Amino acid sequence: MSREQRGDGAQPAEPVRIDKWLFAARFFKSRSLAAEAIGGGKVQVNGDRAKPSREVRPGDTVWLRLGPYEHTVVVQIATEHRGPAKIAATLYEETADSKTARAKHAWTLKHAGPVIESGAGRPTKKDRRIIDKLRG
Numbered sequence: 001m002s003r004e005q006r007g008d009g010a011q012p013a014e015p016v017r018i019d020k021w022l023f024a025a026r027f028f029k030s031r032s033l034a035a036e037a038i039g040g041g042k043v044q045v046n047g048d049r050a051k052p053s054r055e056v057r058p059g060d061t062v063w064l065r066l067g068p069y070e071h072t073v074v075v076q077i078a079t080e081h082r083g084p085a086k087i088a089a090t091l092y093e094e095t096a097d098s099k100t101a102r103a104k105h106a107w108t109l110k111h112a113g114p115v116i117e118s119g120a121g122r123p124t125k126k127d128r129r130i131i132d133k134l135r136g
Helices: 018-024 031-039 085-091 096-111 125-135
Strands: 043-045 061-066 069-075 092-094
Touching: 018 031, 018 043, 018 061, 018 085, 031 043, 069 096, 085 092
Parallel strands: none
Antiparallel strands: 043 061, 061 069, 069 092
8 A cells, every 4th residue: 555545644746746845845826837937947957957847856956036046956756736824834955055145135225325317206406406597
């Protein structure tokens, strides 16, 4: 009797499509969003650009970009079934380098100065003088 038939929750070591795994691991809200990100080059498996049909196995390294952040994770369990967030967190293990790089990038974004575009908003006192001078 296999582990799946016994129902003890352990997953088989069979390969799973990367788009299904990313959806099951809760990196994306839908499988179509996962496939779109893969098609856009935001996901790599073992250093190679992936297609949605690419299969992952436990031990594979997956790199993905979500917004401004880059994640590097090692697949622990290959499953296509989406479950609760606590279980989804056990499907992968993020590398230490990835965690520190994300924390550093988050700190940089948080402490970056505001971007002020000249000409946006109300005119400054200097702008007002120039406008008055042009009007006569």
